[in-house]
Amino acid sequence: MKILITGGAGFIGSAFVRMVMGSTEHRVLNVDKLTYAGNLENLAEVAEGERYRFLRADICEGEAMEAAFAEYQPEAVVHFAAESHVDRSILSPEPVVGTNFMGSFRLLEAARRHGVKRYVHVSTDEVYGSIAEPHDADEDWPLVASSPYSASKAGSDLLALSYWKTYGMPVMVTRASNNYGPYQFPEKLIPLMISNALEDQPLPIYGDGMQVRDWLYVDDHCRAIQAVLESGRAGEVYNVGGSRALANVEVVKRILAITGKPESLMVGVKDRPGHDRRYAITSEKVERETGWRARVEFEKGLEETVRWYSENREWVARVKSGAYREYYEKNYGQR
Numbered sequence: 001m002k003i004l005i006t007g008g009a010g011f012i013g014s015a016f017v018r019m020v021m022g023s024t025e026h027r028v029l030n031v032d033k034l035t036y037a038g039n040l041e042n043l044a045e046v047a048e049g050e051r052y053r054f055l056r057a058d059i060c061e062g063e064a065m066e067a068a069f070a071e072y073q074p075e076a077v078v079h080f081a082a083e084s085h086v087d088r089s090i091l092s093p094e095p096v097v098g099t100n101f102m103g104s105f106r107l108l109e110a111a112r113r114h115g116v117k118r119y120v121h122v123s124t125d126e127v128y129g130s131i132a133e134p135h136d137a138d139e140d141w142p143l144v145a146s147s148p149y150s151a152s153k154a155g156s157d158l159l160a161l162s163y164w165k166t167y168g169m170p171v172m173v174t175r176a177s178n179n180y181g182p183y184q185f186p187e188k189l190i191p192l193m194i195s196n197a198l199e200d201q202p203l204p205i206y207g208d209g210m211q212v213r214d215w216l217y218v219d220d221h222c223r224a225i226q227a228v229l230e231s232g233r234a235g236e237v238y239n240v241g242g243s244r245a246l247a248n249v250e251v252v253k254r255i256l257a258i259t260g261k262p263e264s265l266m267v268g269v270k271d272r273p274g275h276d277r278r279y280a281i282t283s284e285k286v287e288r289e290t291g292w293r294a295r296v297e298f299e300k301g302l303e304e305t306v307r308w309y310s311e312n313r314e315w316v317a318r319v320k321s322g323a324y325r326e327y328y329e330k331n332y333g334q335r
């Protein structure tokens with residue numbers, strides 16, 4: 001199968017590209033703008049050639065998307081590209097709405113015109129907003145997004161599903177919980193806390209730190225997306241969770257224990273505006289329909305992630321300083 005993947009140079013997208021290239025015969029065109037969060041170093045092990053190609057392009061540019069579809073003729077699309085950080089969306093919502101909503105629209109239009117056969121729109125459990133205990137959101141839970149990030153994702157989920165209802169385009173939406181693992185940009189909770197702990201820097205805890213997130217190892221998420229791509233039903237939404245709900249302070253204390261650093265590194269800071277208290281979903285549907293199960297236990301996944309960040313401090317330094325762009329210029333800049 002020929003798959004057009006967007007955002008394949010980011011955290012989850014690059015894990016998905018590595019997985020598809022390593023464990024299937026599919027061919028991949030990776031379309032990525034290479035924002036601060038996109039880094040081709042994440043794909044250093046994937047050689048360009050017959051099966052894998054990279055195209056630097058912005059999904060918001062309709063003509064560029066049209067040209068990419070016309071030339072590559074993909075049978076399937078897996079759409080990861082997004083501005084993915086809640087705090088950035090609060091500080092600067094415009095690029096977030098632009099990429100997450102309008103970019104998704106441009107991509108849907110190009111896919112519709114070219115008769116794509118499978119289309120996976122990768123989304124998030126944040127579209128359900130805060131879920132009061134003891135409930136877990138299923139796919140019919142109302143969308144009560146709180147941040148510009150989650151609202152732009154919720155809007156694009158609805159738009160994607162409308163392409164199934166209106167045009168019969170076989171769209172599937174996945175809504176995953178918080179991901180963690182190697183190659184995550186050190187601005188989200190787990191990679192930021194690990195890299196700060198390793199450098200003996202303060203670990204900022206928003207508000208009382210008792211907000212609850214469900215943690216999903218990135219490779220488990222990628223296997224779920226692959227399962228939905230292959231056997232999900234068109235027009236359906238699939239939640240994908242790790243079944244591991246923890247308060248933020250719990251997570252940070254575990255990181256400090258693994259890195260052998262003192263809890264005194266934790267500092268309480270002002271809370272995030274509109275901060276969702278608790279995310280919780282049930283993945284019963286994707287499990288029942290595709291046979292997928294999360295495999296990586298949180299303790300093991302976290303240890304593995306800490307190990308990766310301690311062994312890849314240069315990667316952290318490069319992505320933080322933007323120096324990874326040199327990799328692009330060296331390998332792609334001359335074309």
Ligand code: NAD
Binds near residue numbers: 037081082185
């Ligand atoms: P990321 O920020 O690590 O990567 C995003 C990628 O998209 C980058 O490579 C970036 O260069 C690219 N991109 C951004 N704007 C673009 C544009 N206009 N055109 C082309 N490419 C563009 O994100 P991530 O954490 O890997 O998330 C991937 C997807 O999964 C997103 O859609 C996100 O909403 C969703 N998701 C993420 C999580 C999580 O915990 N990280 C959880 C559930 C769902």
Ligand code: TYD
Binds near residue numbers: 085190
């Ligand atoms: P984050 O990784 O930004 O993911 P999301 O907001 O999409 O769930 O944050 C996870 C939780 O950690 C969230 O409750 C906010 C909190 N948090 C902190 O307490 N300190 C931090 O420095 C960051 C980045 C997040």
